[in-house]
Amino acid sequence: MFAILDIETTGGSPKSEKITEIAIFFHDGEKVVDEWSTLINPEKPIPYFITGMTGITNEMVADAPRFYEVAREIVEKTENHTIVGHNVSFDYSFIRSEFKRLGFDFSRKTLCTVKLSRKLLPGYKSYSLGKICKELGIVIEDRHRAAGDALATVKLFELLLDKQNGESGFGLLNEPAGRYRNLNEHLTVEDIERIPEECGTYYFFDDKQQLLYIRNIRHRVLSHLGNSGSKRALEMKQRIHTISYELTGSELIALLKESREIKEQKPMYNRAQKRSLYYWGLYTSRDEYGYITFRLQKISETADDPVTCYNSKKEAREALTRMVEKNWLCQKLCGLYQTDGACFHHAIRQCNGACIQAEAVKDYNKRAETLLDSLKLDRGNVLIIDRGRSEEERSLVRIEKGMYMGYGYIQVNECYLGIDQMLECIRPELDNRDIRQILRNWLKNNKVEKMLYY
Numbered sequence: 293m294f295a296i297l298d299i300e301t302t303g304g305s306p307k308s309e310k311i312t313e314i315a316i317f318f319h320d321g322e323k324v325v326d327e328w329s330t331l332i333n334p335e336k337p338i339p340y341f342i343t344g345m346t347g348i349t350n351e352m353v354a355d356a357p358r359f360y361e362v363a364r365e366i367v368e369k370t371e372n373h374t375i376v377g378h379n380v381s382f383d384y385s386f387i388r389s390e391f392k393r394l395g396f397d398f399s400r401k402t403l404c405t406v407k408l409s410r411k412l413l414p415g416y417k418s419y420s421l422g423k424i425c426k427e428l429g430i431v432i433e434d435r436h437r438a439a440g441d442a443l444a445t446v447k448l449f450e451l452l453l454d455k456q457n458g459e460s461g462f463g464l465l466n467e468p469a470g471r472y473r474n475l476n477e478h479l480t481v482e483d484i485e486r487i488p489e490e491c492g493t494y495y496f497f498d499d500k501q502q503l504l505y506i507r508n509i510r511h512r513v514l515s516h517l518g519n520s521g522s523k524r525a526l527e528m529k530q531r532i533h534t535i536s537y538e539l540t541g542s543e544l545i546a547l548l549k550e551s552r553e554i555k556e557q558k559p560m561y562n563r564a565q566k567r568s569l570y571y572w573g574l575y576t577s578r579d580e581y582g583y584i585t586f587r588l589q590k591i592s593e594t595a596d597d598p599v600t601c602y603n604s605k606k607e608a609r610e611a612l613t614r615m616v617e618k619n620w621l622c623q624k625l626c627g628l629y630q631t632d633g634a635c636f637h638h639a640i641r642q643c644n645g646a647c648i649q650a651e652a653v654k655d656y657n658k659r660a661e662t663l664l665d666s667l668k669l670d671r672g673n674v675l676i677i678d679r680g681r682s683e684e685e686r687s688l689v690r691i692e693k694g695m696y697m698g699y700g701y702i703q704v705n706e707c708y709l710g711i712d713q714m715l716e717c718i719r720p721e722l723d724n725r726d727i728r729q730i731l732r733n734w735l736k737n738n739k740v741e742k743m744l745y746y
Contacts, residue, residue: 294319295373296449298442299383300346302334306389310334311359312348315438316369317446321453324446328369329439331356346436359390370400378421378445380404405448412455421445475517478533484517491546492539493553499533505561506554508546528561541681544689544734545699551726572608573598576664579625582653583646584660587627588612600667601729619663622646667732668694675714677742686741688717696723696731711746
């Protein structure tokens with residue numbers, strides 16, 4: 293049985309956007325036997341341009357059920373069904389994300405009519421739903437509405453079934469394995485699909501149990517196994533004999549653990565973190581007049597620790613430019629404008645003249661210190677408390693005087709413990725610039741459950 297579906301959403305990212313409409317046609321391999329659709333209240337505003345494309349307004353979904361109100365019905369209706377969609381990974385990832393927010397692991401086999409069309413109907417310029425249907429004479433009523441697009445996908449799916457020369461539609465279920473072509477014969481699709489969704493560190497081994505690669509987060513693992521874009525990627529896939537994993541509960545700990553283990557174990561195919569994730573650093577000093585200065589430099593060119601790190605010179609320069617403008621600093625003193633006189637910003641009155649000693653050192657340095665403070669890892673002593681490997685557990689990351697000290701876990705019923713007892717749960721770890729950058733970026737861009745200062 294197949295559940296041929298389409299969804300409409302508030303945007304393109306399942307991490308931050310929500311479903312506004314879903315339509316499902318249930319197909320037995322010969323004909324549609326049932327259908328189901330509903331608008332869904334996304335519990336957030338629908339952007340204007342999305343309304344312009346789909347016609348779905350905030351007023352239309354105001355009284356519609358929320359996803360949790362139809363979740364059970366979706367689970368029951370799609371049980372023992374293969375999810376079929378045009379670019380099915382988009383629809384499926386949104387549905388899985390909605391269920392994940394409810395604490396439920398929604399898992400179904402999937403079938404993509406884009407991939408099937410490319411295989412069975414080669415030679416078309418475009419395989420987007422609108423264009424391939426137009427080429428095939430399939431009329432889409434209510435384009436960019438879930439029911440209209442899902443029904444068009446049904447017609448396309450039936451055409452693809454006919455193209456199979458009468459072979460049962462269930463034979464098409466072999467197609468998902470195509471995503472993982474050229475795997476080692478000992479690694480099956482079932483092995484891959486069993487990789488859990490939870491945060492953790494995953495390890496690829498060859499037939500001699502030599503460690504080939506370390507990665508965190510399941511979707512990154514799957515992206516490597518589905519990647520045939522380079523000779524190196526293909527070579528690694530063919531060597532992977534087994535995959536193991538260690539759950540961490542917290543993505544932050546997965547990142548910290550991954551970084552340390554790559555440096556310690558030096559897997560054959562992890563290149564970047566054997567040395568460093570980051571290649572350009574922001575450094576600071578003082579000039580002859582006492583002004584705080586900044587410069588961008590390749591990390592390999594100095595033994596000094598940078599204030600912060602970047603992946604490329606372009607990224608570093610763009611970030612520094614934003615910080616200079618935000619803190620009203622001097623382009624010249626920040627290494628962004630080479631001149632013997634005043635910087636360009638001074639000419640347009642966006643610099644108070646530190647470049648020509650026209651601004652008091654104390655006043656200028658106060659703003660420069662503000663920039664530095666925003667980039668530093670917390671200089672105090674703090675325990676970061678976040679998700680654990682189960683509902684009854686919490687993870688701990690320890691920072692002391694700006695240095696990473698390690699991580700550990702406690703049971704929820706132990707949260708009343710004093711600081712000293714919590715610190716005893718910490719596994720000691722070495723600090724380095726990659727680790728500090730991971731922590732800095734995480735604390736800047738993500739929320740944790742609690743920051744406990746001591």
